[in-house]
Amino acid sequence: MTPNERSTVLRASVPLEQTLLAPTLRLSTRFSVADLMRSDIARREQIDNRPGIHLQPNLCRLATGLEAIIELLGYPIELSSAYRCDLLNARVGGVAGSQHTLGEAADFTCPGFGDALEVSLALHQSTLDFDQCILEFGRWVHVSFRENPRRNTLTIRSASEGYLAGIHDDSGTRRA
Numbered sequence: 001m002t003p004n005e006r007s008t009v010l011r012a013s014v015p016l017e018q019t020l021l022a023p024t025l026r027l028s029t030r031f032s033v034a035d036l037m038r039s040d041i042a043r044r045e046q047i048d049n050r051p052g053i054h055l056q057p058n059l060c061r062l063a064t065g066l067e068a069i070i071e072l073l074g075y076p077i078e079l080s081s082a083y084r085c086d087l088l089n090a091r092v093g094g095v096a097g098s099q100h101t102l103g104e105a106a107d108f109t110c111p112g113f114g115d116a117l118e119v120s121l122a123l124h125q126s127t128l129d130f131d132q133c134i135l136e137f138g139r140w141v142h143v144s145f146r147e148n149p150r151r152n153t154l155t156i157r158s159a160s161e162g163y164l165a166g167i168h169d170d171s172g173t174r175r176a
């Protein structure tokens with residue numbers, strides 16, 4: 001939906017509920033909208049983090065990508081953050097226009113498989129069509145899916161150092 005279309009919808013006084021996805025909507029075998037919009041901060045601060053209906057294709061692609069990651073790793077994943085509305089994204093210090101706000105990205109761990117370094121190496125070595133795989137602060141993996149995936153792997157260890165190309169371990173050695 002373009003910004004113009006959205007303002008038309010709002011002017012036509014369509015109830016807000018009809019422009020938002022129902023949390024019960026199933027996106028893939030394992031994931032519903034509720035799973036991808038869940039956020040402790042949103043709940044605590046009463047931020048309405050329901051995604052707009054125009055994001056359904058992106059969220060379906062993300063859910064399907066997460067299913068493929070679970071199949072690859074052979075263990076359940078723990079999502080810490082997937083979709084974020086602009087307000088929530090700003091609240092958690094996300095980059096403006098982050099793929100989280102488009103329903104394209106998720107942050108996760110997979111303790112059954114290994115630590116975040118091992119998970120990001122497994123994604124790097126797989127044939128999965130992710131857009132970006134970012135090892136973040138050695139603690140979780142940010143993965144995104146979009147229509148034209150770049151298969152880009154990055155590491156961020158500190159805000160001051162910024163993003164490094166490839167997967168780097170805690171000692172700074174590039175591993176992939």
Ligand SMILES: [Zn+2]
Nearest residue numbers: 105106107142
């Ligand atoms: Zn992320």
